[in-house]
Amino acid sequence: MIKVSGLRKAYGSVVAVDGVDLHVREGEIFGVLGRSGAGKSTLLRCVNLLERPTGGSVTVGGRELTALGDRELRQARQGIGMIHQHFALLSSRTVAGNVAFPLEIMGVPRGERARRVEELLDLVGLAGKAGAYPAQLSGGQKQRVGIARALAGRPSVLLSDEATSALDPGTTQSILALLKRLNRDFGLTILLITHEMDVIRGVCDSAAIMSGGRIEEAGRIADLLARPGSRLTEELFPLPPAEPGSVTITFTGAYSGRADEAVVSQVVRKYDVDVNILGGALEEVAGVSAGRLRVRLTGGESEAALGYLRDRGLLVEVAAR
Numbered sequence: 001m002i003k004v005s006g007l008r009k010a011y012g013s014v015v016a017v018d019g020v021d022l023h024v025r026e027g028e029i030f031g032v033l034g035r036s037g038a039g040k041s042t043l044l045r046c047v048n049l050l051e052r053p054t055g056g057s058v059t060v061g062g063r064e065l066t067a068l069g070d071r072e073l074r075q076a077r078q079g080i081g082m083i084h085q086h087f088a089l090l091s092s093r094t095v096a097g098n099v100a101f102p103l104e105i106m107g108v109p110r111g112e113r114a115r116r117v118e119e120l121l122d123l124v125g126l127a128g129k130a131g132a133y134p135a136q137l138s139g140g141q142k143q144r145v146g147i148a149r150a151l152a153g154r155p156s157v158l159l160s161d162e163a164t165s166a167l168d169p170g171t172t173q174s175i176l177a178l179l180k181r182l183n184r185d186f187g188l189t190i191l192l193i194t195h196e197m198d199v200i201r202g203v204c205d206s207a208a209i210m211s212g213g214r215i216e217e218a219g220r221i222a223d224l225l226a227r228p229g230s231r232l233t234e235e236l237f238p239l240p241p242a243e244p245g246s247v248t249i250t251f252t253g254a255y256s257g258r259a260d261e262a263v264v265s266q267v268v269r270k271y272d273v274d275v276n277i278l279g280g281a282l283e284e285v286a287g288v289s290a291g292r293l294r295v296r297l298t299g300g301e302s303e304a305a306l307g308y309l310r311d312r313g314l315l316v317e318v319a320a321r
Contacts, residue, residue, distance in 0.1 A: 001024055001025060001026040001027075001061060001157060001189040002022065002023070002024035002030075002058075002059070002060050002189065002191060003022075003023055003057075003058075003059040003060075004020055004021060004022040004023075004046075004047065004056070004058055004059075005056055005057045005058075005059075006020075006056035006057070007020040007021075007022075007046055007053050007055070007056035007057075008020075008055035008056050009042050009043075009051060010054045015213055016039045016042040016213055017039045017042050017046065017213050018212070018213035018214050019056070020210075020214065021215065022208060022215065022218065024189060024206070025205075025206070027183070027187045027188075027189055028183075028189060028190075028206055029179070029180070029183050029190045029192065029205050030189075030205065030206045030208070031193070031194055031199060031200045031203075031204035031207045031208070032044070032191070032192070032194070032207070032208045032210055033193075033194060033195065033197070033200055033207060033208070033209050033210065033232075034193075034195065034209060034210035034211055035195055035211070036195065038211050038212065039210055039212070039213040039214075040194075040195075041162070042213075043193070043210070044159055044161050044191065044193050045161075046058060047159060047191065048060075048065070048077055048080045048082060049066070049073060049077075050082075053066060060076070060079070060080060060157055061076075061079060061156060061157065078106060078153045080158075080159060081149075081150030081151055081152075081153065081157070081159065082158075083143070083146050083150050083158065083159070083160045083161065084161055085161050085162035085166060087134070087142040087143060087145070087166075088146065089134040089142060089145055089146065089149075091133065091135065094130065094131050094132060094133055095132050095134075095137070095145050096117050096121070096130040096131065098145055098149055099117045099121065099149045099152060100113050100117050100152070101149065102153055103116060103117075103152050116152065117130070117148075117152075120151055120152060123148065123151070124145075125144060125178075129141065129145075138171070139167050139168075139171060140171035143164075144178070147175075147178065147179075147182075155188070156187075156189060157191070158179075158182070158188050158189070158190045158191070159191050160179070160191070160192035160193070161193060162193060162194060162195070163175060163192065164196065165194070165195065165196065172196075172198070172199075176202050179192075183203075192204075197235055197236060200221075200236070201283060201284075201285050204286065205220060205221065205286055206221060207221055209232055209235070216231060217230065217231055217232060220286075221285060221286040222288065225250060225285070225290055226315055228315065228317055229317075233250060233292065236283065236290075237250075237281040237283070237290075237291060237292040239278075239279040239281070239292055239294045240279045242294065243278070243296070243319060244319055244320060244321040245296065245319060245321045246278060246295065246318075247294070247295050247297055247316060247317070247319075248293070248294045248316070248319070249263075249293045249294075249309060249316055250290075250292045250314065250317070251282070251290050251291045251292070251293075251314060263312065263314070266308075267297075267305045267308060267309065270305070271302070271305040271308065272299065272301065273297045273298065273299055273301065274297070274298045274299050274300070275295050275297060276295060276296040276298070277294075277295050278295060278296060279293075279294045280293040280294065306318070
């Protein structure tokens with residue numbers, strides 16, 4: 001649904017996005033993770049050409065946006081909704097007026113606008129707030145207005161620019177649940193940027209890590225978890241530094257639904273090894289149980305034990321001595 005090829009964006013001598021390739025499948029939630037200054041927001045704004053790229057191409061829904069003229073681009077943008085970090089609501093307009101605003105620009109008749117606004121406010125849980133003003137709303141309610149406005153033109157793609165970073169944890173979870181429901185019920189393709197690992201963990205099917213204007217790694221989360229040396233796995237499941245000879249066991253998508261099996265006990269009994277647990281974490285990621293365990297194996301048939309774990313579909317990495 002979204003294809004970014006060789007994307008570059010420079011502001012004078014400062015390169016914010018440097019040769020980025022990104023592919024987002026139709027109907028998935030794709031998260032771009034990175035620290036402040038990584039180039040995430042610039043990348044997102046290049047996807048709908050709010051920022052005109054210095055080089056490369058952007059294709060959304062089969063249309064190369066970077067090849068369109070102004071009029072065609074305005075039309076194409078109607079299929080792309082955007083949610084902003086700080087809501088970007090018009091303070092002088094009511095909730096209903098904010099949601100109706102893009103429909104007015106699109107020339108939708110008044111009666112149809114009113115019906116659509118009512119439908120959208122009900123969808124995001126704000127049916128009783130149509131006449132309220134932004135100053136009367138909580139942060140979570142403001143963001144729900146922003147989401148309703150982004151959906152006004154019935155887009156197939158939704159872009160989210162740090163949509164939860166200004167919200168408390170409880171409100172963040174409710175907004176993420178809403179995005180997940182919109183993705184599921186309407187088949188929306190969602191590209192979101194965030195610096196919060198909980199966002200990636202909670203709703204994303206695929207992810208990329210961005211640093212210094214470049215993508216360091218990208219792919220389906222289940223595939224990244226199964227990739228040796230994956231930075232995303234390190235970020236999702238931080239462990240103490242690996243000691244020489246220590247073993248890191250990652251429960252990946254290949255081991256889906258069995259992450260709570262007593263594999264360590266099985267190894268101890270079967271291969272007569274001693275297991276010293278150095279650290280571990282287990283989480284629900286991309287809809288499956290996944291996690292990492294760092295251990296030291298001594299005695300018995302240690303090599304055979306490692307082979308057994310690999311045969312069970314686990315990623316096993318041994319730190320160099």
